Structures are given as structure tokens and as C-alpha cells.
Amino acid sequence: MHQTTNLTFNLFVCFFLLSTTPLFAQTDLLDSDSYSISVGGASVTLETPFAAFYNQAGLAELESVSAAVHYQQLYLTNDFTEMSGAVCLPLKTSTFALSVWQTGMTGYHESRFGLAFAKKLGPRLSSGLQFSYYMMDFPENGTIRGTFLFEMGARYEFPGKQTLGIHLFNPFGAGIQSNFNQRSIPVALKVGAGFPLGDKLKTYLGTSGDMEGNYKLHGGFDYQPHEHFSLRGGLSGKPVRYAAGFGYRWNFLQTDLAVSHHALLGYSPSVSLTFNL
Known part of the structure; x- marks a missing residue:
């Protein structure tokens, strides 16, 4: 009976995610840690300090x-890197987090600084939100411009340890205006789901995108x-x-540790360290 329930849930998740993917386009959401990268970006249900970047409810x-x-x-590429970090302070029923992210190369950088708040709304449901300041260093005129961003998410865990997550990024459509162009x-x-297959294997499935018609599917596993x-x-x-x-x-x-391969641009190695104090 328990196996039948798990199979029913997994099939429901697959059909739900596949039915929603045409509605949204490829996003700039960040996979800012090696765990997320190694499972194909299917990270919306993960519970790590790096959830500050892809679903604050985690x-x-x-x-x-x-x-x-x-x-x-x-x-x-030697001078093209991405760096991020987060500090998290859990309280009795909520968590605060500060995060920073930067990517770029000589003469051009993008940065984001965030303050997140997450709270348990019940034994299985949690939610989170984040306010960020996003900056771009425009090389054409040597200036730095920025804007405030908002994002929010939710996460639900079923009795069988299956999880569902959803994350909405920049719902107010903020952008950056330079002297010569609009970013x-x-x-x-x-949207994503995670479900265990036995005691040692976890699988993840997700979809992401924006309102312009581009989208991505994500899938991965974690075998322990x-x-x-x-x-x-x-x-x-x-692209794959x-x-x-x-x-x-x-x-x-x-x-x-993780390494990813982009079908057009090649390999990207990465490392993440998490200190639980």
C-alpha cells in the first residue's frame, strides 16, 4: 500500500511539472552551490543555506x-567566475539569512546582496521571502547601476518524505536602466519535487522559466x-x-564538488563548503 501511494505521488508530480513547463521561460535563477548544480538545478526543495538563492522556504x-x-x-575560463555565500541564523520557528553572489570577468561584474526570512507555517509547510539589491557594472560607460528585487517561495513535505516546492522570482518585473540600454x-x-526511492536514493524533478515562452526541465538524483x-x-x-x-x-x-557541461560552452567545475556551527 505504501509503495502504491509513492508511485501515485511520483506520477502526479511528473504530469504536473510537464503540464506547466510551456507557461514559463528560461530564467536567471541561480544554482549557486555544487549540490544544486550536480542535481541539474532541480533544487527548489533542498534544505541548505544556499536555499537563500533558489527557494527561501528551505x-x-x-x-x-x-x-x-x-x-x-x-x-x-580563468577570469570568468561565480562566487556566493550565505550566513543563516535559525530561531525557534523561523530563520534569517544574509547572502551575497557575484559573477563576471575583468571589466564586467554582476552582484546581488540579499536578506531572507523563512518561517514554518505548520509541521509540514514552510514559506520564505527575500529582498535583494542587484547591481551591474556597465563596461560601456564605467558606471554601476542597481535595482531592488523581491522573491518568495513555499515548500511542503508529505508523510512519505516526498516534497513539493515553488519559487517566484522578481514578480514586479524590476529592471536596470543604463545610459545606453535597458537590462x-x-x-x-x-516548480519542483523531491521523492525518496528507498533509504539511500533521493530523486528530484523540476521546471523553471519566465513569461516569454522559454523554459527548462531539471532532473537529478542523490545516492548515499x-x-x-x-x-x-x-x-x-x-540547451542540454x-x-x-x-x-x-x-x-x-x-x-x-561538482562539474557541469554546457552543450555549447563546455565544462564548469565548482566547490562548496558549508559550516554548521
Whole structure:
């Protein structure tokens, strides 16, 4: 009976996600840690400090003060990198988080600074929101312009440990105006699910996109043969991007490594460190 319930849930999730994907387009949502990258960006249900970047509701389940940092070398180009970090403070029924993200190369950078709040609304339901300031360094005139962004999300866990998550980014359609052009930041939505297959295997499925008709599908798995060690893999597109990685947890430190491959641009290795204090 329990296996039948799990199968019914998994089929429902697959049909739901596939039916929603034509409504939204490819987004600028960030996969700003190696765990998310290694499972193909199907990260909207994850419970890590990096949830500050892809669904703030996942912060509500954190139990200890934590700090996390991430570094990615994009497409094996020496001066094209992405860096991010988050500090999380859990309270009795809520969590606060500060986050920072930056990407770019010599002469051009994009940055985002965020303040997130997540709260448990019940034993299975949590929600979160974040206010951010996003900046771009425009190389054509040597100026820096920015705008305020808002995002919010929710997460629900079923009795069988299956989870559903949803995240809405920039619902008010904020953008940045320079002296010569307008940088559009799309309204974007990400929907996803996670479900265990036995005690050692977790699978993830998601879709993301904006209102202009582009979209992505995301899928991945996390196999944990040992209490402290995980193997992961994932796929997303379009364009097709596949990834692999592993994680190791020892005492207060979680280390995650990943490498992803973009069909057009090549490989991007990354590393993330999470300190649970």
C-alpha cells in the first residue's frame, strides 16, 4: 500500500511539472552551490543555506547556525567566475539569512546582496521571502547601476518524505536602466519535487522559466551509500547541460564538488563548503 501511494505521488508530480513547463521561460535563477548544480538545478526543495538563492522556504528547516561559500570556474575560463555565500541564523520557528553572489570577468561584474526570512507555517509547510539589491557594472560607460528585487517561495513535505516546492522570482518585473540600454530581469517561476526511492536514493524533478515562452526541465538524483558520502548526477535543458558531483560530511563541515557541461560552452567545475556551527 505504501509503495502504491509513492508511485501515485511520483506520477502526479511528473504530469504536473510537464503540464506547466510551456507557461514559463528560461530564467536567471541561480544554482549557486555544487549540490544544486550536480542535481541539474532541480533544487527548489533542498534544505541548505544556499536555499537563500533558489527557494527561501528551505531555510526554515535548518537547525543550527551555518555559513556556506561557493566558487565556480565557468567554462574553464580563468577570469570568468561565480562566487556566493550565505550566513543563516535559525530561531525557534523561523530563520534569517544574509547572502551575497557575484559573477563576471575583468571589466564586467554582476552582484546581488540579499536578506531572507523563512518561517514554518505548520509541521509540514514552510514559506520564505527575500529582498535583494542587484547591481551591474556597465563596461560601456564605467558606471554601476542597481535595482531592488523581491522573491518568495513555499515548500511542503508529505508523510512519505516526498516534497513539493515553488519559487517566484522578481514578480514586479524590476529592471536596470543604463545610459545606453535597458537590462530586463524577467519574472520567473520554478516548480519542483523531491521523492525518496528507498533509504539511500533521493530523486528530484523540476521546471523553471519566465513569461516569454522559454523554459527548462531539471532532473537529478542523490545516492548515499554511506552516512557521510553522497554521489549525485543531473540533467537540464535546453540547451542540454549535464552534471555530476559528490558530497562528504564530516563533523561540522559539508564539502560538495561538482562539474557541469554546457552543450555549447563546455565544462564548469565548482566547490562548496558549508559550516554548521
